[in-house]
Amino acid sequence: MTGRPILEIKNLVKQFHDEMAAEQGNILDGVDFTMYSGEFVCILGPSGCGKSTFLRCIGGFESYEGTILVNGQKVERPGTDRIMVFQEFGQLLPWKSVEKNVQYPLKVRGLRDKAKLQEISDTYLEKVDMLAYKKFYPHQLSGGMKQRTAIARALALSPEIVLMDEPFASLDAMSRNNLQSELYKIHQRENVSVIFITHNIQEAICLGTRILVMSKDGKIKMDIRNPLVKPVTPASPNYGEMWDKLHSALYEMTEE
Amino acid sequence: MRRKLLHQGLFVVFVLLIWQIVYKWKLFPTLMFPSLADIGQAFFDGFVKEELGQMVMYSLSLLLRGFIIGMSLAFLLSGLSIMNKVFGDIYSMLVSMCDLIPGVALIPLAILWMGIGEETIILIVVHSIIWPMSRSIMDGFSSVPKLYKEVGRNIGLNQFSILLGIYFPAAFAHVLSGIKVGWARAWRGLISAEMIFGTTSSGAGIGWFIFMKRTNVDIAGVFAALLVIVAIGIVVEYVVFRFVEKHTIRKWGIGK
Ligand SMILES: Nc1ncnc2c1ncn2[C@@H]1O[C@H](COP(=O)(O)OP(=O)(O)OP(=O)(O)O)[C@@H](O)[C@H]1O
Numbered sequence: 001m002t003g004r005p006i007l008e009i010k011n012l013v014k015q016f017h018d019e020m021a022a023e024q025g026n027i028l029d030g031v032d033f034t035m036y037s038g039e040f041v042c043i044l045g046p047s048g049c050g051k052s053t054f055l056r057c058i059g060g061f062e063s064y065e066g067t068i069l070v071n072g073q074k075v076e077r078p079g080t081d082r083i084m085v086f087q088e089f090g091q092l093l094p095w096k097s098v099e100k101n102v103q104y105p106l107k108v109r110g111l112r113d114k115a116k117l118q119e120i121s122d123t124y125l126e127k128v129d130m131l132a133y134k135k136f137y138p139h140q141l142s143g144g145m146k147q148r149t150a151i152a153r154a155l156a157l158s159p160e161i162v163l164m165d166e167p168f169a170s171l172d173a174m175s176r177n178n179l180q181s182e183l184y185k186i187h188q189r190e191n192v193s194v195i196f197i198t199h200n201i202q203e204a205i206c207l208g209t210r211i212l213v214m215s216k217d218g219k220i221k222m223d224i225r226n227p228l229v230k231p232v233t234p235a236s237p238n239y240g241e242m243w244d245k246l247h248s249a250l251y252e253m254t255e256e
Numbered sequence: 257m258r259r260k261l262l263h264q265g266l267f268v269v270f271v272l273l274i275w276q277i278v279y280k281w282k283l284f285p286t287l288m289f290p291s292l293a294d295i296g297q298a299f300f301d302g303f304v305k306e307e308l309g310q311m312v313m314y315s316l317s318l319l320l321r322g323f324i325i326g327m328s329l330a331f332l333l334s335g336l337s338i339m340n341k342v343f344g345d346i347y348s349m350l351v352s353m354c355d356l357i358p359g360v361a362l363i364p365l366a367i368l369w370m371g372i373g374e375e376t377i378i379l380i381v382v383h384s385i386i387w388p389m390s391r392s393i394m395d396g397f398s399s400v401p402k403l404y405k406e407v408g409r410n411i412g413l414n415q416f417s418i419l420l421g422i423y424f425p426a427a428f429a430h431v432l433s434g435i436k437v438g439w440a441r442a443w444r445g446l447i448s449a450e451m452i453f454g455t456t457s458s459g460a461g462i463g464w465f466i467f468m469k470r471t472n473v474d475i476a477g478v479f480a481a482l483l484v485i486v487a488i489g490i491v492v493e494y495v496v497f498r499f500v501e502k503h504t505i506r507k508w509g510i511g512k
């Protein structure tokens with residue numbers, strides 16, 4: 001099901017130009033990465049290694065050196081073809097109710113039909129189990145509920161690439177499992193490509209068709225296909241092997 | 257809320273009582289210190305026998321026109337300063353400088369340059385509100401979280417629509433406090449201008465009423481006019497502003 005290259009990154013270098021920059025050196029140091037349409041890429045890596053920065057560069061939120069091409073177009077600014085679900089909770093617009101938060105980007109895109117807007121927002125809020133709260137305002141929601149709404153907002157736009165920065169980190173195990181399977185279904189059905197940052201090895205194995213491990217020095221240390229057949233459970237064949245491989249890659253790094 | 261109103265109400269009754277006692281004991285000459293009944297009578301006469309009602313309407317119409325012009329300009333110019341760095345730098349300096357000049361101090365100049373028409377009074381009103389409002393709006397704009405702006409750019413808002421779609425609502429608490437300050441300043445600017453101008457070709461306002469009453473040593477009349485000013489202020493504060501607050505920043509759970 002994977003097809004044409006949708007995202008091509010060559011020799012990506014990122015440095016923050018502030019007083020700390022010299023100390024920090026390159027946050028991303030010559031990253032090469034090609035993603036094919038329909039892939040579900042999970043990124044693992046120790047805290048502070050530059051995962052969010054990598055995602056933000058792809059999203060067009062940061063200046064960078066090197067090339068990032070989306071469908072052959074150089075990334076210079078954010079766009080609706082790459083929708084970001086940020087790591088922070090405060091990404092919903094507080095002056096809009098849950099459903100208006102989901103509808104607003106669609107309106108911006110030019111969809112005016114009220115019934116259609118309602119239908120789309122209901123559909124996606126249902127998927128993230130937020131339909132009952134559609135009239136709530138963000139300040140009335142818990143952190144996890146906010147993240148779920150942000151996911152609905154991103155998916156409702158049906159972008160080509162969804163960029164997700166630890167979207168499930170704040171959820172309990174049950175809603176996490178539900179959302180993982182919902183997300184995977186949406187990915188399958190709508191053939192949307194996903195880049196998904198997580199700290200959780202199991203989550204990476206369950207969701208990813210491909211898994212990257214980033215190292216502290218801002219490089220991609222490991223880039224492997226995930227051959228496990230979905231839905232993955234810890235009982236799936238080769239699960240343990242995969243887990244060990246990723247775990248040792250991560251663990252080695254923290255040792256260094 | 258009830259409690260607060262009760263306390264405030266009791267305080268007003270208390271002050272009125274003291275007033276009446278001071279009057280009864282003749283601590284001051286009656287000419288300078290009228291009884292509550294005199295003030296009430298003057299209030300009544302002002303509206304029924306004299307043209308206080310018309311004058312109030314005239315003042316309000318000037319105020320409203322100046323307010324709308326000043327507010328629109330403040331929005332426009334503050335918006336421009338967000339969109340253009342150079343303009344922003346210059347405008348914020350201009351705001352700091354002009355905000356220091358009291359409206360009354362401009363009246364001699366305004367009269368010399370523009371004569372004593374309505375436009376001159378409106379100009380004074382505009383001057384009294386445009387600078388404090390611009391200050392609040394720009395403060396508000398510069399404290400808009402980066403995340404909202406990124407979300408706005410991500411969902412495809414352009415430079416102009418991001419101003420209306422993100423900056424304005426996100427800064428609404430500041431905008432509102434700017435409107436409050438602007439409203440109070442505008443009232444003061446207006447009354448001072450009216451007192452100095454007397455009547456313009458098209459009508460006379462409350463300021464003029466006060467001035468006339470003073471000339472005739474009708475102190476009860478002066479108090480009646482002050483009462484009108486306070487009453488209008490209270491209605492705007494407790495009815496209009498409260499209403500707007502309830503349906504915006506309180507509903508959204510944002511505040512300064
Ligand atoms: N705006 C910034 N200015 C300067 N340095 C930054 C900025 N944002 C991130 N950094 C630095 O870049 C490095 C990588 O940060 P990043 O947020 O990408 O890490 P991460 O891999 O997402 O970590 P986590 O898993 O904890 O979210 C950190 O060392 C951080 O200090």
Ligand SMILES: [Mg+2]
Pocket residue numbers: 051052053087165
């Ligand atoms: Mg991060």
